[in-house]
Amino acid sequence: MKSISRIYFFLIASIVAAVIYLYYGVSTTNIKLIKNLENIFVIQAGNFAENIEQEIKKHTDQDKRLYDLLKENEDVRKELEHTLSALVTPSFKYVYVLYRDEKGKYRYLLDGSKEDKGSFNQKLDVDKQKWNRCYETKKDQVLMQNNLEGLWITYLKPVVWGSGVEGVIAIDFSTRLPSTIAQATRPLENIFFYIFAAMGILVLILLYQTILSIRTKKESIIDPLTSTYNRNFLRSFLKSINPAKYQIMMLDIDHFKKINDNFGHKAGDLVLREVASVIKSQLREKDHIIRFGGEEFLIFLHKQNKECTAAENISKRLKESIEKRTFTYENTPIHITVSIGITSNPEHFKSVPDAIKRADEMLYIAKREGRNRIIFDNPDKEAHVSEKKTISEVKEALEENRIVCHYQPIVDIKTGDVVKYEALVRMIDKDGKTLLPYLFLESIAYTNIYTDLTKRVLTIVFDQIKLHHLPISINMNISDILDNKIFTIIVDEIEENIQLAKWLVIELLENEHISSVESMRERLSKLKSYGVKIAIDDFGSGFSNFSIFQNLPIDILKIDGSLIKDLDSSKISYSITESITHFAKKLEIESVAEFIHSEEILHIVKDMGIKEGQGFYLGKPSDTIKPEKSGLKQASEISA
Amino acid sequence: MKKLLLFLMAAIFLSASPVDKERSIYRTILNAIFPDKEVIHVWLDNPKKRAIFEKIKRVEVVNDHKRADILILYNSFDVPADNKIIFADGYLVFEHFKNRLVGGFYWQKGRPNLVFIKKNLKDHNISLPPTLKEYIEDDM
Structure with a gap:
């Protein structure tokens, strides 16, 4: 595109240069032509003057002064003036002869002019300095008459009489002559005038078009509502951006939908405008704000140096x-x-869009953790950023059946029997390496791929239930249950496997705030109506709140691994675990201890009265279900 | 800087209109004829030429020729017989009154011509400054 513009520019510049050169050439030729014509007329005047001189000499006796001769002989004067008048034309306006008197004034000897005729011995004021040259040099003179009305050139020829000058023959050229010559070349000048006028108009049109194009381009990159940049700008900005020079901020207005619902869209628009204005007032010249979505703003904060804390401030x-x-x-x-x-x-990411996505993920976390907060990406995880899979890679894995489940046994601590399994989703990459969820789930959050993946996991789990007739639990976010699309898929899958639903356990991850308890209870009750059991996962961490049991129909409580793993060393962990277990017993809720990694922990858990346990000591996750024996059973058999 | 000033002056002179040139000539003539008069009363036979004289310092154009110090004739061939100073503007008027007038100004062959007549200047006791002496004619 740029090269085409350059070619256009080069072509236009060449045309302009050619026209200017041509105009210069024609002007020079024109001047030469006028000069040559002028010379022709001057030569002609010189010839006339020569003839006049001869004519004067023919009619007079050169022994006497010319003035005396003509003064005495009026007939000769008349005859000579008649001869002179024959030379008068519209071009040679005046033909006359002057002499210089003793006081240096110039006076008429003869005048052949048809108008403004002077009489014999009458004074005529001329440019004496120039006329005197004729007397001094006895040579012809050509005077340019720039300051005389109606006259262009005066040709002077001295009448040399013996060794002296007796008078000066003068021929005045009319200004008609140069204008006649100029008229001859005027059509050519006109052509150039029109060419230049056309070019001038063309340049004006181009200028207008350029201004229009700049204005249109500006309008196309500005969001009309908030006067911030839009995604069109982002597309071109991403092409030129150096990610090392920016920090990326994704900002979203909390519960914006409620503003629209409660006050109307005009109120929503007003809030968007005002928020954009507040953001702009806080930004610096080198920062950029882009309206990324409905109520979402993407902000590029310029980084002065590597240790820049601009984003934080x-x-x-x-x-x-x-x-x-x-x-x-x-x-x-x-x-x-x-x-x-x-x-x-952002420079640590494969691309800037990946870095934007990361900011979006952090925004998602901020929302999930209760909104009205700022979440920075964790620098510790940045080492894994390059390993993270993109949406298209996850999509490809789904299409190629490389999304699988691993199963970790949950064991009855008293008997050592495996009573159920927890399904853990994994992705097999193209090299056959098994990837943990954090490497591929974040990139697909809120996308259709995430929905497809949920469906795939449910299908796999139901296939295993069908095969082994064992309870299998799957992990779900609270937001998954509240998401209409995902909930519909869960319900559809359950209804397709209605006979197997009683073996399905849904573990709700304890890392999200429940935005709508009412809706959550309603949906969990519906799932329970199919025989599905509901477990609360990682209880004792994150958003753990005992009131959850008051509001939601929970069947199983899984005690968070961070408490279990330290039971042998931390009194606090022990006390909390004991309280949770006591609480579960009171409510007649099953309790499961996670993260049992040693025999000591197992004994403590067993002594507390926790019925079921899970952890590497009892059984590691495996790609297949082997319901025969748990690690505990095998250990006790070996010791027996 | 000096060259620029000269160029500008030349440009002003060359671009001066014929009226300006004529006014400049008459300013010189009137100042030469009446060097000591506070106000020079001028009578014109051509009202169209008033504008030329009205802008000259010390000059007042009068309608009554009796009040005038000088009569400037453009096209009259019949003037009051009183002994006023007469100046001709135009060759034909100059020729007609050359026995009475002090001088004349006229264009001939595209050139401005100025003539003062010695005898008539003397009759009116007018002495011209040296710069105009070259335009004095002894005999016409």
Whole structure:
């Protein structure tokens, strides 16, 4: 595209240069032509003057002074003037002879002019300095008459009489002559005038088009509502960006839908405009703000150096400014908060879109953790960033059946029998390497691929249940149950395997805030109506709250591994675990201890009265279900 | 800088209109004829030429020739017989009144011509400055 523009520029420049050169050439030729014509007329005047001189000499006696001769002989004067008048034409306007008197004034001897005729001995004021040259040099003179009206050139020829000059023959050229010559070349000048005029118009049109194009381009990259950049800008910005010079911030207005629902879209638009204005007021000249989605803003913060803390400072300022501000719509105050996700070092990612995605993931975490917060990406995990799989890679794995489940046994601690399995999703990469979920789940969050993957896991699990008739649990986020699309898939899968539903356990991950308890209870109750059991996973960490048992129909409580693994060394972990176990017994909820990694831990758990356990000591995850024996059973058999 | 100034002056002179040139000539003539008069009363036979004289310092154009110090004739061949100073503008008027007038200004062959008549200047006791002496004619 750039090369085409260059060719156009080169072509236009060449045409302009050619026209200017041609104009210069024609002008030079024109000047030469005028000069040559002028010379022709001057030569002609010289010839006339020569003839006049001869004619004067023929009619007079050179022994006497010319003045005396003509003064005495009026007839000769008349005859000579008649001869002179024959030479007068529109081009040679005046033909006359002057002499210089003793006072240096010039006076008429003869005048053949048809108008402005002077009489004998009458004074004529001329440029004496120039006329005197004729007397001094006895040579012809050509005077350019720039300052005389109607005259162009005066040709002077001295009438040499013996050794002296007796008078000066003068022929005045009319200014008609140069204008006649100029008229001859005027059509050519006109052509160039029109060419230049056309070129001038063309340049103006081009200028107008360029301005129009710049304006259109500017409009195409600006979001009309918030006056921030839009995705069109982002596309071109990504082509030129140096990721090392920026930190990426993704900002989203919390519960924006509620503003639209409660106050109408106009209120929503007002909030968007005002928020954009607040963000812009906090940014610096080199920062860029882009309206990324409906209520989502992507911000590129310029990094002065590697240790730059701009993102931290600006994000805090932004969060606080927006939280403190009261947005007023039709006299109604509206208070909002924002969630922010930040990628501190975009240069560590494969591409800038990956870094943006990372900021989006951090935003998602901020939302999941209760909103109105800022989440920075964890630098510890950055080492794994390059290993993370993209959406297309996960999609490909799904299509090629490289999404599988590994199964970890859950054991009855008293008997050592495997009572159920926990299905753990894995992806097999193209090299046959098994990948853990954090390497491929984050990239597909909120995408259709995530939904497809959920469906695939459910299918695999039901196939295994069908095969082994054993309870198998799968992990789900609270947001998965609340997501209409995913919940529909879960229900569809269960209904397709209605006879096997009683062996399915759904483990809810304890890492999310429940945005709608009512809806959650309703949906879990529906799942339970098919015989599905609900477990709460990682209890004792994250959002653990005992009230969850009051609001949701929970069957199983899985005690978080971080508590179990330290039971032999931490009194606090022991006390918390004991309390949770006591609480579960009271509510008649099954309890499962996770992360049993040694015999000592197993004994403590057993002594506490926890019925079931899970952990590497009892059985590692395996790609197949081997329901024969647990590690505990095998150990006890060996010791027996 | 000096060259630029000269160029500008030349440009102003060359671009001066014929009226400006004529005004400049008359300023010189009137100042030469009446060097000591505070106000020079001028009578014109051509009202169209008033503009030329009205802008000359010390000059007042009068309608009554009796009040005038000088009569400037463009096209009159019949003037009051009183002994006023007469100046001709145009060759034909100059020729007609050359026995009475102090001088004349006219264009001939595209050139401005100025003539003062010695005898008539003397009659009016006018002495011209040296710069105009070369335009004085002894005999016409």
